[in-house]
Amino acid sequence: MTDAACPASAAAQAGMERGVKSRLPMTSNFTPDHLLARSLASVWHPCTQMKQHEALPLVSIARGEGVWLYDPAGKRYLDAISSWWVNLFGHSNPRINAALRDQLEKLEHVMLAGFTHEPVVQLSERLAALTGGRLGHCFYASDGASAVEIALKMSFHAWRNRGHVEKKIFLCLEGSYHGETLGALSVTDVAIFRDAYAPLIREVHTVPSPDARLTAPGETAFDVATRAAAALERVLAARGNEIAALIIEPLVQCATGFAMHDAEYLRLARQLCDRYQVHLICDEIAVGYGRSGTFFAHAQADIVPDFLCLSKGISGGYLPLSVVMTTDDVYGVFYDDATSLGFLHSHSYTGNPLACRAALAVLDIFEQDDVLVANRSRAAALTQHLAPLANHPRVHHFRNRGMIWAFDVEGVGADFSRRFFSEALQQELLLRPIGNTVYLMPPYVLDEATSVLLAKRTLLALNATLTS
Numbered sequence: 333m334t335d336a337a338c339p340a341s342a343a344a345q346a347g348m349e350r351g352v353k354s355r356l357p358m359t360s361n362f363t364p365d366h367l368l369a370r371s372l373a374s375v376w377h378p379c380t381q382m383k384q385h386e387a388l389p390l391v392s393i394a395r396g397e398g399v400w401l402y403d404p405a406g407k408r409y410l411d412a413i414s415s416w417w418v419n420l421f422g423h424s425n426p427r428i429n430a431a432l433r434d435q436l437e438k439l440e441h442v443m444l445a446g447f448t449h450e451p452v453v454q455l456s457e458r459l460a461a462l463t464g465g466r467l468g469h470c471f472y473a474s475d476g477a478s479a480v481e482i483a484l485k486m487s488f489h490a491w492r493n494r495g496h497v498e499k500k501i502f503l504c505l506e507g508s509y510h511g512e513t514l515g516a517l518s519v520t521d522v523a524i525f526r527d528a529y530a531p532l533i534r535e536v537h538t539v540p541s542p543d544a545r546l547t548a549p550g551e552t553a554f555d556v557a558t559r560a561a562a563a564l565e566r567v568l569a570a571r572g573n574e575i576a577a578l579i580i581e582p583l584v585q586c587a588t589g590f591a592m593h594d595a596e597y598l599r600l601a602r603q604l605c606d607r608y609q610v611h612l613i614c615d616e617i618a619v620g621y622g623r624s625g626t627f628f629a630h631a632q633a634d635i636v637p638d639f640l641c642l643s644k645g646i647s648g649g650y651l652p653l654s655v656v657m658t659t660d661d662v663y664g665v666f667y668d669d670a671t672s673l674g675f676l677h678s679h680s681y682t683g684n685p686l687a688c689r690a691a692l693a694v695l696d697i698f699e700q701d702d703v704l705v706a707n708r709s710r711a712a713a714l715t716q717h718l719a720p721l722a723n724h725p726r727v728h729h730f731r732n733r734g735m736i737w738a739f740d741v742e743g744v745g746a747d748f749s750r751r752f753f754s755e756a757l758q759q760e761l762l763l764r765p766i767g768n769t770v771y772l773m774p775p776y777v778l779d780e781a782t783s784v785l786l787a788k789r790t791l792l793a794l795n796a797t798l799t800s
């Protein structure tokens with residue numbers, strides 16, 4: 333066993349150095365400067381019970397190229413989930429690299445309050461044009477959760493500026509995920525992330541999800557969407573005057589286990605929000621930028637939200653960048669002589685020029701390579717290669733939307749996700765199921781040979797997990 337494959341030994345050394353020897357297993361093959369040991373000793377990894385790394389190896393990555401990530405010894409992993417759904421055009425993409433090199437020579441950063449620069453202006457203009465000019469005002473932040481915070485605050489503040497101080501409740505869907513800062517967590521309905529912090533977070537109202545898996549016999553996804561919208565209307569009719577906004581992940585609720593729904597729900601939600609004077613926030617942090625098959629997911633319902641949150645793919649997976657886009661109507665409510673009516677929110681790195689330049693290179697690639705059209709054939713091919721998985725006796729609800737695939741594995745224990753992850757690594761795949769849901773969200777540069785490999789090895793990883 334190499335050092336890289338034996339993190340327990342690394343962890344043991346890390347523990348010795350930090351004086352927590354008794355909590356870590358001891359083996360002998362480590363080197364003092366081993367990266368895994370140093371990481372366990374000094375880096376508090378996200379979304380992780382650190383103690384589990386006593387048994388589960390950390391994976392060290394030295395470089396990336398296209399869909400592949402490479403460890404220091406050259407072992408490769410196909411990044412089949414685009415590194416937490418951020419990467420669109422492969423790692424170390426030459427065109428994004430070139431844009432960043434050019435920008436580095438010009439301007440790395442300037443504060444955006446009182447100052448502006450070409451990349452942020454161009455990006456805002458191009459994003460607005462992609463919404464047909466209907467969301468013409470871009471407010472920038474860094475991560476997805478910070479965009480959600482902004483949309484929630486802006487919605488509340490817009491109503492307040494209009495004299496509706498009573499509108500301070502938010503609606504979210506069952507199983508929703510919008511991030512983990514306190515405001516975003518309040519509209520996140522995933523117990524494992526939320527429960528510990530319940531006393532800290534605001535009152536929200538959760539409405540039924542239009543999850544297409546909830547079809548009763550004889551029902552279609554459209555019927556589930558209509559039923560969920562009827563439940564939404566009941567809440568709006570009862571409490572609409574207190575509700576500021578409904579926040580939705582359009583078409584796919586990713587983090588809850590890739591619950592997909594019919595676009596009819598978005599159409600009905602838009603109508604209901606208009607009828608009851610409630611803002612509609614579309615959180616396309618995960619599903620925007622072509623993931624759902626169209627550039628923006630909400631376009632499939634032919635609606636316009638009041639707020640659109642984007643992040644992840646916006647910079648091609650290079651740099652933290654997020655944006656909240658909104659309408660002239662909302663923008664106008666803040667535009668006043670009184671400073672206090674303005675939106676006085678900021679982050680130090682808002683509109684960072686390097687991140688915006690990466691984002692411009694991403695939009696160039698979409699245009700120059702006709703990515704949405706190419707993705708249609710890419711998606712059809714992968715769906716075909718995945719047919720043996722779709723027909724696997726333990727697989728239920730095999731589903732696909734654009735460049736997202738997911739399926740649920742029946743009859744597995746609570747450790748399925750971790751065991752599948754390890755088996756997938758053996759197959760040179762980076763795949764991290766959510767509970768019993770396995771999903772694939774590859775970068776948009778997956779070629780035919782790699783698509784075949786991905787499908788075959790996902791099946792091998794599943795069978796190995798089920799028989800181990």
Ligand SMILES: Cc1ncc(COP(=O)(O)O)c(C=O)c1O
Pocket residue numbers: 475476477478480509510511512581586587615616617618619643644
């Ligand atoms: C729909 C959605 N909203 C918000 C977020 C939070 O984004 P971030 O992790 O960048 O804070 C995520 C992250 O997965 C997401 O999927």
